[in-house]
Amino acid sequence: MIEAERIQVLRDEPVDAAGNYVLYWMQQAQRESGNPALEYAARKANKNGLPLLVVFCLVTDYPDANRRHFAFMLQGLAEAANRLKQRGAKLIVHIGSPPEVVAKLARNAALVVCDRGYLRHQVAWRRDLAKALGKRLVQVEGDVVVPVECASDKREWAARTIRKKINGQTGRFLQSLSATALDVPARKLDISGDVEISCWRRVLDDLDIDHDVDAVERFTPGSSAARATLTGFLRRRLPGYADKRSDPADSKASELSMYLHFGHISPVEIALKVSRAKSPSKADKEAFLEELIVRRELACNFVRYTPNYDSYDALPEWARATLRAHKSDARETVYTRQQLENADTDDRYWNAAMQEMKKSGYMHNYMRMYWGKKILEWTNTPRYAFATALYLNNKYFLDGRDPNSYTNIGWLFGLHDRAWTERSIFGTVRYMNKEGLERKFEIDRYVEWVNQLDD
Ligand SMILES: Cc1cc2nc3c(=O)[nH]c(=O)nc-3n(C[C@H](O)[C@H](O)[C@H](O)COP(=O)(O)OP(=O)(O)OC[C@H]3O[C@@H](n4cnc5c(N)ncnc54)[C@H](O)[C@@H]3O)c2cc1C
Structure with a gap:
């Protein structure tokens, strides 16, 4: 069932009776199964006696994306393409800006369907596409x-x-x-993309992206x-x-x-x-x-x-005020961004957390909280701490660059939290210390486990 509340018409045009296919622009929901936008498009294809064409746009300058993220995404897409083929649909992959690529393919479409994302560029793509299209555009919110x-x-x-x-x-x-x-099977559609996604390794190597952060083995x-x-x-x-x-x-x-x-x-x-x-x-x-x-x-x-969700200025006023009041408090230890990124601090628990992130693209939630709170404690200003935490988060985590990333980095600085007892540097923003880790957990086991992760 696709609930009516998930469906939004972004461009209200009649279905084009001369269209050769229904076009689903896959972006946020990169899957063949349990995808309301895909199922909506499939139903429209059947209703109009047309095949279903799915397009994915590879955006090489996608904000903060690097080889690690692209490797994960391309392999997932290769699987989705295969599954769609078995379903009788066709997935093609183009390199380019979604509004341009999709608008071009839409010329021969009866209507266009897309999924929904909430980040600024995802919203802008859909808005620009709606403007550029002469076709019906329907968004289905499935994530x-x-x-x-x-x-x-x-x-x-x-x-x-x-x-x-x-x-x-x-x-x-x-x-x-x-x-x-x-x-209606899509195999007869004489349309292909810019890259053959089943050869995802070659596609990855050839892409003009930041190749500095390696793909990870830990998660398939x-x-x-x-x-x-x-x-x-x-x-x-x-x-x-x-x-x-x-x-x-x-x-x-x-x-x-x-x-x-x-x-x-x-x-x-x-x-x-x-x-x-x-x-x-x-x-x-x-x-x-x-x-x-x-x-x-x-x-x-x-x-x-929150239009400026990725900015320090989006934090609640009480949190910015208390951090401002403690901005000049003496810091016992200050690390540069490079020292932090190198996991080169005097805190072995923190270093282990940073290593888990770098080696495997993931970190346990409790360690994420500890990791981020320490960045606030160990840098000269809260604003710089915010920028540093967000930079590392989005560079290394496979789940980075997500609404959860911006919200949880914000949480380190008081977002969605309440005021606690006032203290140095943090003001009334929640504080965490390593004694908490030692008291609550066998934290050395965590360190040992991280140490045996492959580089
Ligand atoms: C400083 C910091 C940075 C974080 N950065 C990210 C990030 O970049 N991307 C990201 O997805 N999550 C982030 N989180 C939230 C959370 O830590 C991760 O979602 C969680 O650790 C992922 O592991 P899991 O899937 O095993 O979680 P589980 O405990 O199994 O939770 C299941 C799912 O619930 C959701 N979830 C869990 N905790 C949270 C939370 N605090 N806020 C929102 N959703 C949550 C996630 O989608 C998660 O996959 C961050 C948290 C902190 C404190």
Whole structure:
């Protein structure tokens, strides 16, 4: 089922009866299964007796993207292309700016369908495409459980202000989505892209992108790997998630964030499988769904309603005021950005966290909090700390450059949080220290585990 609230007409034109295909511009939802935009396009294709053409645009200057991100994405796309072929649709990949590429292909389309993203450039692409097109353009929002404007029509203060609004509607939006069989096969369409995505390794090497950050081995890209990760999580980690979620030394985390970021798996599918799982306790399920739905969708809310979401100036006024008041406090230790990036501090827990990020493109949530709070403590100004944390976050994390990235870097500086006891440097912004790590966890086990990760 595709709920009406997920569907938005971005350009209101009649379906072009002379069109040769229905065109789905895949961008945020890079998957063949559990993708409402794709299913909407498939239904329109059948209704009009047309084949379904899917296009993906490779944007070589995509903000903050490097080889690590492209490697993960291209492999996921290769799988999606293969699966779409089996469904009777055709996925082609072009290099170029989406509004230009899609508008060109749209000339022979009956209508165009796209998915939804919330970041500035994603919104701008869709707006520019709607302007450039002479065709009907329909956006289908499929990478959140509750469509962002249904959850709230304004920027929310914190999880506590959006929780009820989201949880009151999840039942309505947690619906299975069946795959529509395609009536007209697309194989006869004589259209090809700029690159052959099945040869993704060659495509990756040839792309004019930043090749400085290596691809990682720890996580296998694509929808099949995402599903396998989910299955393993349901069996082994969801039981106990509520109690142990914070422990980096004995992780219960799902490790699904990079798949969600690239749209390799639908959050609705994850939430349904978690809700229906038999063995875990109610508390485990609720704790996980709080993260997957409430926290993740609070991040979408922040980005949707905060035009400067990636700026220090987007932090709440109370947080900027308290950090301003403590800006000149003496720092016991100051590290340069380079020392931080080299994991070269006197704190072995912090260094391990930075190494986990660099080597594997991921870090446990609790260590992300500790890692970021220390950057605030160890740099000369909060504004510089913000820029440094965001830079490292987006450079190394596979799940970086996401609404979650901007929101959680903001959280380090007080966003969506409350005031705590006043102290040096932090003012009333929440503080964390290494004694907390030592008291709560067998943190040396975490360090040992990171040390054995391959470079
Ligand atoms: C400083 C800092 C930076 C972060 N940067 C990112 C980032 O770049 N990209 C990113 O996706 N997440 C980021 N997070 C949020 C969180 O740490 C990760 O989403 C989580 O660790 C991913 O691991 P997981 O999938 O195993 O999480 P699980 O615990 O298994 O959670 C399941 C899903 O819930 C969502 N989720 C979990 N925690 C949060 C949270 N605090 N806020 C919003 N959604 C959440 C994620 O989509 C996650 O995949 C950051 C947190 C901090 C404190």
